[in-house]
Amino acid sequence: MTTASARSPWYQRKQTRDIALVGCFLLPSLAVFFLYRILPLGWNAMLSFQSWSPLKAAKWIGLENYEEMLLDDDVFWDALTNTLIFIGCSPIAIALALGIALLVNSDLKGAAIYRTIVFLSYPLMTVAVGIIWRWLYDVRGGFFNYVLRSTGAIDEPVKFLQSFDWALPCVIAAEFWQVLGFYMIILLTGLQSIPQHLYEAARVDGVPAHARFLRITLPLLRPSIFLCIVVGILNSFTSFDLVYVMTNGGPGHATELLITYIYKAGFGQTRFDYAAALTVVQFLLLVVLTVIANKLSGGNAGSLER
Amino acid sequence: MRRAPTWPRHAIMLAVCLLMLVPFYWVIKTSLTGENIYAWPPSIIPVNPHLFNYVDVWYLIPFPRYLLNSVIVTIMAISGNLLFNTAAGYALTKQFPGKRWIVLLLLSCMLIPFQATIIPAYLITSWLGVLNSWLGIALPMLSTIICIFIFKASFEAVPRSLIDAARVDGLSEWRIVVRILLPLSKPAIATNVILNFIWSWNAFLWPLIVVRSPDMQTLPLGLARFLSVMEDTTGALFAFVVMVLVPGLTIFLMAQKEFIRGLTSGATKG
Amino acid sequence: MQRRQLLKSTAALSAAAVLPMPAIAQSTKTITFLTWNLVHLEKHIKDWIAGFQSTRSGVTVEWVDKKGPELPVYYATQLAANTPPDVLDIQGALGLEYAAQGALMDLTPRFAAEAAVKGRYDQDYLSNWVFEGKNYMVPYYVSKTLLFWNKTRFKEAGLDKPPASFDDIMAAADKIKGGDKTGMLTLNFDWLYWPLMQMNGVELLSKDLKTATFKTAKAEEVLAKLAAATKSGAINPISWTGRWVEPNEAFATGNVGMLQAHAPAFFWIKGKGPWINGDTLGAAQVPGNWATPNSHGLGISKGSKHPDVAWDFVKYLTDNDVGTQLARTASVLTGNKEIDKATLAKFEKDDPLAYQVLKTQVEHTDKMCGNWRLGNDSRVKDAFWPEFQSAVLGRKDPKTALADAERRVSRELRRA
Numbered sequence: 008m009t010t011a012s013a014r015s016p017w018y019q020r021k022q023t024r025d026i027a028l029v030g031c032f033l034l035p036s037l038a039v040f041f042l043y044r045i046l047p048l049g050w051n052a053m054l055s056f057q058s059w060s061p062l063k064a065a066k067w068i069g070l071e072n073y074e075e076m077l078l079d080d081d082v083f084w085d086a087l088t089n090t091l092i093f094i095g096c097s098p099i100a101i102a103l104a105l106g107i108a109l110l111v112n113s114d115l116k117g118a119a120i121y122r123t124i125v126f127l128s129y130p131l132m133t134v135a136v137g138i139i140w141r142w143l144y145d146v147r148g149g150f151f152n153y154v155l156r157s158t159g160a161i162d163e164p165v166k167f168l169q170s171f172d173w174a175l176p177c178v179i180a181a182e183f184w185q186v187l188g189f190y191m192i193i194l195l196t197g198l199q200s201i202p203q204h205l206y207e208a209a210r211v212d213g214v215p216a217h218a219r220f221l222r223i224t225l226p227l228l229r230p231s232i233f234l235c236i237v238v239g240i241l242n243s244f245t246s247f248d249l250v251y252v253m254t255n256g257g258p259g260h261a262t263e264l265l266i267t268y269i270y271k272a273g274f275g276q277t278r279f280d281y282a283a284a285l286t287v288v289q290f291l292l293l294v295v296l297t298v299i300a301n302k303l304s305g306g307n308a309g310s311l312e313r
Numbered sequence: 314m315r316r317a318p319t320w321p322r323h324a325i326m327l328a329v330c331l332l333m334l335v336p337f338y339w340v341i342k343t344s345l346t347g348e349n350i351y352a353w354p355p356s357i358i359p360v361n362p363h364l365f366n367y368v369d370v371w372y373l374i375p376f377p378r379y380l381l382n383s384v385i386v387t388i389m390a391i392s393g394n395l396l397f398n399t400a401a402g403y404a405l406t407k408q409f410p411g412k413r414w415i416v417l418l419l420l421s422c423m424l425i426p427f428q429a430t431i432i433p434a435y436l437i438t439s440w441l442g443v444l445n446s447w448l449g450i451a452l453p454m455l456s457t458i459i460c461i462f463i464f465k466a467s468f469e470a471v472p473r474s475l476i477d478a479a480r481v482d483g484l485s486e487w488r489i490v491v492r493i494l495l496p497l498s499k500p501a502i503a504t505n506v507i508l509n510f511i512w513s514w515n516a517f518l519w520p521l522i523v524v525r526s527p528d529m530q531t532l533p534l535g536l537a538r539f540l541s542v543m544e545d546t547t548g549a550l551f552a553f554v555v556m557v558l559v560p561g562l563t564i565f566l567m568a569q570k571e572f573i574r575g576l577t578s579g580a581t582k583g
Numbered sequence: 584m585q586r587r588q589l590l591k592s593t594a595a596l597s598a599a600a601v602l603p604m605p606a607i608a609q610s611t612k613t614i615t616f617l618t619w620n621l622v623h624l625e626k627h628i629k630d631w632i633a634g635f636q637s638t639r640s641g642v643t644v645e646w647v648d649k650k651g652p653e654l655p656v657y658y659a660t661q662l663a664a665n666t667p668p669d670v671l672d673i674q675g676a677l678g679l680e681y682a683a684q685g686a687l688m689d690l691t692p693r694f695a696a697e698a699a700v701k702g703r704y705d706q707d708y709l710s711n712w713v714f715e716g717k718n719y720m721v722p723y724y725v726s727k728t729l730l731f732w733n734k735t736r737f738k739e740a741g742l743d744k745p746p747a748s749f750d751d752i753m754a755a756a757d758k759i760k761g762g763d764k765t766g767m768l769t770l771n772f773d774w775l776y777w778p779l780m781q782m783n784g785v786e787l788l789s790k791d792l793k794t795a796t797f798k799t800a801k802a803e804e805v806l807a808k809l810a811a812a813t814k815s816g817a818i819n820p821i822s823w824t825g826r827w828v829e830p831n832e833a834f835a836t837g838n839v840g841m842l843q844a845h846a847p848a849f850f851w852i853k854g855k856g857p858w859i860n861g862d863t864l865g866a867a868q869v870p871g872n873w874a875t876p877n878s879h880g881l882g883i884s885k886g887s888k889h890p891d892v893a894w895d896f897v898k899y900l901t902d903n904d905v906g907t908q909l910a911r912t913a914s915v916l917t918g919n920k921e922i923d924k925a926t927l928a929k930f931e932k933d934d935p936l937a938y939q940v941l942k943t944q945v946e947h948t949d950k951m952c953g954n955w956r957l958g959n960d961s962r963v964k965d966a967f968w969p970e971f972q973s974a975v976l977g978r979k980d981p982k983t984a985l986a987d988a989e990r991r992v993s994r995e996l997r998r999a
Contacts, residue, residue, distance in 0.1 A: 025409065028486055032404035033415065035397040036456040042437055043453040044422045047430030054433070061662040062685045079994050082965070107329060110322050117323075123569060124330040127337075130507070130565045132515040134533040135554045138540060139340045142551065147351040150339045157354060169824055171978075184336065192573060244426040248517040252537060255652065258824050259969055266428055273432050274522065274656040276961065277684065279663070286429050297424060439664040522660055526647065541650040542622060 048290070054283035061277070072284035083285065085260040086268040089175060090243050090289075093182075093264060094296065097239025100183045101232065104190030109224075111191070112198045122195070126188030133185065137252030140181035144168050168254050174261045178253055182246055190235045197231025198224070233304035240296050244289065265289045344551035366552035373549060376556065378528055379535040383514060386450045386531060390513035393455030394505055401456070402464025403490050423458045428518055435522055445525035454513050460505045467501035468494050503571030507564070514561055532557050612889045613643040614896060617658070617668035619879065622648045627912050635899050642892055662686060667884035669893040670900075672723055674879050675773055676960035678712045681882065682719040683958025688883040690718045693894055700898055707948035708918040712880050714956055720880030721897055722918025724909065726845040727874035727951060728775055729943040731852070732865045736764065736840040745841075745867035749782050752841065752870065753808055756817040759840035765819040766812070768830045769843035771972075774964065776822070777953030778843065778873040780805060787967070788996075792955055795992040797967075798985045806974045806981035813975055823975050831855070843869060845877045849940045850914055859936075866940040868947060875953035878918065916944050959999045966991035 055072055059065040076083045107125055111118045128136070143150045144167040152164040167177045201224065209219050247266045250256060256263040256271070265285060273282030344366050345359040370376060405416065427434070434453060443449035471494055479489050495502065517533040524530055530538065539553055565572070621628060625648075632644045647668060649657045655677065661667050667686065681687045694701040701709070704722050712720035732745050740758035756766025769776045780787075785802045788795060812818040819839060821829045834842040835855035842848070849866070853859050868874070881900065883893045899905060906917045910926045914937065917923060923945060930938040957963055970988035973979035979987075 025407065029404040029407055029409045032400035036401040036461060037415075039397070039453065039456040040419070040422045040458070043427060043434050044425045044430065046437065047433035048425055050433035050436070051430060060684065061659075061665070075998075079991075081969075081991070107326075110326055113322070115319060115322055115326070117326075121326045121330055122573075123566075125333055126569070126573070127562070127565075128333060130511045130561055132517075132533055132536070132557055132561060134515070134517050134536050135557055138536065138550065138554050139336050142343065143336055143339055148343065148355050150335060150355075153355050169829070184333070187333075241426055244428050247428060248515075248533070251517075252540065259972065269429075270431070270518070270656075274659045275652065276655070277659040277662065279432050282432055286432065290425065290429050293426070293429075294424060435660065436663060444664055522656075525657075525661070525666075538650065538653075541653070 051283045051286050051290075054280055055287045057280050059280045061279075072281050073288075075281070076284055076288065082260050082263065082268060086263040086265045087288075087292075089261075089263055090265045090292070092175065093179060093243040093246065094240050096179050096183075097236065097242070100187055101190050101194075101235045101239065103183070104187050104235070105194050105228075105232075107187070108191045108194040108198055112195055122191070125191055128185050129188040131185065133246075133248035134252050136181060136185050137249045140177070140184070140249075141168065141253050144177055169258055171258055171261045174254055174258060178246075178250060178262050181253065182242065182249060185249075186238070186242060189238065193234050193238070194228065194231050197228045201227045229304045233300055236300040236304070237297055240293060240300070244293065265292075340551050340554055344548055344555050346548055366548040367556065369547075369549040370553045370556060374535060374539060374553070375528070376535075376553075379530055379532045382447065382529060383531040383533075385447050386516075386520075387510060387513045389447060389451035390454040391506055391509045393451065394457055394460055394509045395502070397456040398460045398464050398505060399490060399495065401461045403468055403486075403494065405461065405465045406468045419458050419461065427453055431518065431522060434519075438523060444523055445529055447529075449523050450516070450520050450529075450531065451513065453519060454509070454516065457505075457509060457512070460508060463501050463504055464498065467498040471497050500571050500574045503568050503574075507568055507572045510564060511561070611641050611643055612892050613645060614669035614887070614889050614892050615645045615647060616896065617654070617671040618646070618648045619654050619672050619674060620648070620650055621672070622650070624909075624913060627908060631900065631905050631908070634905070635896060639892075639895070644896065658686075662886070665886065667886040669884055669887040669889060670896055671882055671884065672879055673720075673882065675711075675877055676954065676957070676964075678720040678880050678882055679714045679956060680958060680960060682712070682714040682717075686885060687719045688885045688887065688890060688893075690721065690883070690894075694718055697898075703901070703903075703919050703921070705918050705920055705923070705945070705948060707951065708876070708878060711876055711878055711951070711954055712882075714958065720882040721901055723879045723881045723901065724913065724915040725876065725878035725918040726847055726916065726944055727876040727878070727948075728770075728778060728843055728845045728869065729874060729940065730867045730869045731834065731842040731844065731849070731940075732867060733834075733837065733840050734863050734865050735837070735858075737865075740840070745865060746870060748870045749779065749805070749808075752779075753812055753817070756812055756840060757815070760815065760817045764838045765833075765840070766817040767822070767841040767843075768819045768834055768839050769822045770827065770830055770845070770848070771823060771968075772826055773875070773877055774953035775845065775875050775877060776843070776971075777875050778869045778871075779809070781873045781952040782869065782871040787992075788955055792957060793996060795989045795996065797992075798989040802985055803981045806971070806984065809975045810977050810981065814977055818975075820976065823972050835859075845875075846940055846944050847915070849937065861936045861939075864936065866936075866943055868943055872947035872950045873952050874943075874947065874950060876951050916941060957999070959995060962995045963992055966995045 054065075056067060056069060057065045058068045058071070107121075111122050111125075115121075142148065144152075146152060146164045146166050149164075149167075151167065152161075155161045156164065165173065167173045205223050205227075206219060209223060214222070243264060244266050246264060247270065250262055250264055250267050251270075254262040256267045260268075266289070269282045269285045269289065272278045272285060342357075342359050345362040345364070346356070405412070438444055438449050438452065441449075441452075443452065475493055476489055479493050484492065515533060516531070517537070520531050520534050521537075524534060536553060536557055539550060543550055616632070618628070628646055632646060635644060636642055647657075654673065658667070658671065658673075658681075673681070678687070705725075708722045708725045709718065711722075712718065730745060736759050737743065737755070740755065742755055742758065746752040746755050752767060759766040769779065777787075780797070780802065783801055783805045785799065785805060786796045788797075809818065813820055813823065819830070819833055821833055825833075830842065831844065831848050831851050832855060833839055834844075834848075835852040837856055837858045842852075881897045883890060883897065887893050900909075901917065901919055903919065903921055906919045906922045907925065909915065910917050910922050911929075916926060927938060927941060927945070930941055955963075967988050970979070970984045970991065974981045974984035
């Protein structure tokens with residue numbers, strides 16, 4: 008190994024080889040992300056300023072797609088509102104999950120079993136979840152109508168998924184059911200990383216339980232809560248499967264989300280250009296919401312970068 | 314100090330678990346029911362239980378074909394992820410110029426939900442000429458950013474001295490990963506396998522667009538198609554649902570300990 | 584692109600080297616046939632395809648069936664991938680939209696060259712798919728709306744014949760309602776409710792299809808009547824919220840007086856309602872003989888690589904032989920005059936009630952409404968329907984709803 012000196016050619020130097028190695032190791036993943044994240048994002052942005060379909064050549068039309076969307080398209084506003092409601096409801100699920108996590112995070116006997124059961128719905132296929140909940144809401148054979156009618160709470164069966172008022176809450180409830188366990192696990196991790204001595208010290212000082220929760224638990228849980236909120240925001244984008252199966256956006260557009268509308272505009276009406284503009288808006292919304300969530304949780308999302 | 318009694322907590326948790334399990338029960342019950350599933354009032358226990366619905370499914374649809382497609386796509390996705398994420402995760406434990414930028418790039422990519430890029434993604438896949446193929450379905454799922462970070466965190470937790478010792482022994486970089494790091498990263502591997510299993514096994518929107526011919530459909534597509542073909546719902550639909558869910562739940566229950574450990578050690582710390 | 588071609592040619596070369604008979608590989612022409620909701624005819628379609636292939640050497644037909652909302656999505660993806668299915672079976676106005684987008688082949692020259700083929704079809708049904716003076720589709724199986732009336736419910740209410748005007752319908756519905764009974768139901772997708780407007784003289788668009796003309800006092804009055812009837816229970820609200828299964832199912836229970844639907848609904852409700860026979864169910868024209876078509880046609884993609892084979896296949900599927908088999912197995916009319924005559928004659932003998940229903944489909948074909956030759960029908964529909972729906976469900980007052988609808992429809996017309 009006498010040749011390994013400063014005078015050796017560049018391609019034999021250790022640093023070069025290290026970089027080459029790092030490059031080779033990173034390349035496959037980066038290629039996938041380039042092809043399916045970065046390139047599409049840029050392409051989408053470009054497409055949104057064009058008039059294009061598989062049958063006609065692309066033409067620059069400036070902001071026309073955006074103009075139509077923001078000024079004329081009522082369905083877009085419905086979809087945006089529903090998406091925001093969808094996201095806005097996720098704190099409820101997070102709060103529920105926090106409650107469960109607090110109960111399970113103790114010396115409670117059988118906590119592991121409870122944890123498994125609560126988590127059990129997360130790995131399920133969302134299409135199947137949609138079908139299961141459609142059936143639970145069914146007018147005739149559904150569980151909810153059965154319970155409500157047999158307890159005498161209602162006389163007439165409720166058409167949950169056909170009702171303009173009920174459809175969206177019903178879809179959100181199904182979404183809660185699936186994602187609750189995931190929130191719980193995230194929060195549980197956060198709880199377990201809180202040093203026990205803080206609580207002991209507080210107890211010695213006579214701090215009551217609710218104050219311990221507010222002053223110790225909540226502040227230290229911030230990163231986990233932030234992660235939950237991001238998951239909640241992302242779910243409004245990934246809940247396509249659920250909406251597609253349960254209501255397909257109906258009745259009317261009562262359960263239309265941006266992602267289902269993008270799908271309908273792009274692939275249903277062959278308006279890829281317009282759908283691209285919708286996608287851009289959806290993406291900006293995601294970024295803005297994430298930044299806000301980060302600010303609210305104390306700006307420590309950077310902990311991810313550590 | 315006296316502790317509060319535990320039974321109220323048990324009571325609450327039992328109620329929660331009951332609520333969480335009702336949907337499972339209702340669908341299993343329906344799939345086993347022998348009589349008209351719309352009979353009022355619906356019975357709590359299956360009336361005249363039998364497995365006809367399951368037999369029906371077997372004859373009504375090419376279940377083995379769907380299963381095969383799903384299994385192949387899932388295996389491709391999981392192996393791709395294990396290979397690529399391990400490599401990328403290891404690369405990120407090293408110092409190299411521009412690392413900051415790469416990490417930043419990956420973190421911002423994490424913010425781009427794949428669902429939001431389907432239109433160009435479809436056009437790109439079409440250009441690559443792999444539409445309507447297993448590879449075409451699996452391609453976007455071959456690497457996952459969050460899993461790269463899970464591996465990175467797990468590798469960083471391995472004592473440096475171990476790696477240096479291996480290097481002195483003349484092990485190549487790849488061998489170091491395979492022989493030293495991976496055996497010490499079982500929770501990370503489990504998390505990778507399970508997360509990618511969940512994501513690729515359940516993937517719906519992407520296959521819905523990419524798949525052209527009926528014999529390339531995966532289980533979720535088959536399920537959605539079955540739902541729309543049987544306009545009037547039958548018990549067979551729910552038998553199909555159960556059949557689709559069983560493999561996923563089995564794998565999850567088998568590996569859940571490792572999985573939850575891996576998820577909790579990786580996802581929030583990264 | 585080049586890389587893909589290279590791959591393809593390499594693959595072709597190696598295939599040619601391996602195949603013992605490269606000549607056949609070269610001459611094989613494969614076309615794709617895309618159908619909409621015909622999966623229940625699988626056995627027959629496969630037979631027909633086999634029949635076609637056996638008489639034409641070197642031709643292969645690949646069959647793909649898609650369900651309801653999946654078909655447009657599928658077609659869009661295939662257009663984007665530049666592999667459009669050659670022959671496609673699509674419903675109603677979608678054909679016009681595809682024609683307007685330039686996806687379909689203009690069939691006018693083919694018809695001009697083969698007058699006998701053009702002469703097969705009912706010209707009114709054929710003209711459903713004339714866009715800007717050109718033929719784009721061939722009728723495959725056709726239907727239009729009619730009024731089913733439940734004779735038992737009518738008798739109970741002291742009525743003995745189907746209504747003859749819009750006000751008659753409203754009055755009859757009002758008399759029938761009560762308890763768990765409602766007077767009337769209509770299907771609402773694809774403009775199927777439009778005869779209710781048309782019989783009141785309400786026109787959606789001007790003759791040149793450029794202006795919205797429906798914001799009139801009459802239209803307001805009609806909407807107000809429909810809303811009042813919906814509120815009182817004379818009209819079942821499923822009319823405005825359901826699609827296909829729900830309204831038909833409700834009518835099949837026997838508790839509803841009238842159902843405005845197209846002919847295929849008959850076979851559906853008959854399967855669900857054991858009460859249905861010639862004494863209990865009547866089939867009539869809607870007042871004014873208005874009806875909205877809901878027909879399927881066959882078109883050929885402009886991007887087809889084998890347009891001659893595709894045209895040959897379209898002719899084969901709609902000729903007297905194969906067309907009759909379709910009519911028999913699916914109990915449909917085909918728009919092919921000779922076939923439909925034979926089908927009706929057969930039904931008259933075997934199933935008089937079905938005959939009553941199907942007969943309405945070939946009568947008054949000049950009175951078809953709700954099928955404007957628009958290139959953006961679905962968007963006009965999406966602009967109009969939600970407002971109409973809000974008005975009849977009482978969520979908006981008719982005047983505001985019509986004004987909003989006019990604003991939205993005009994916008995779509997401007998943009999087209």
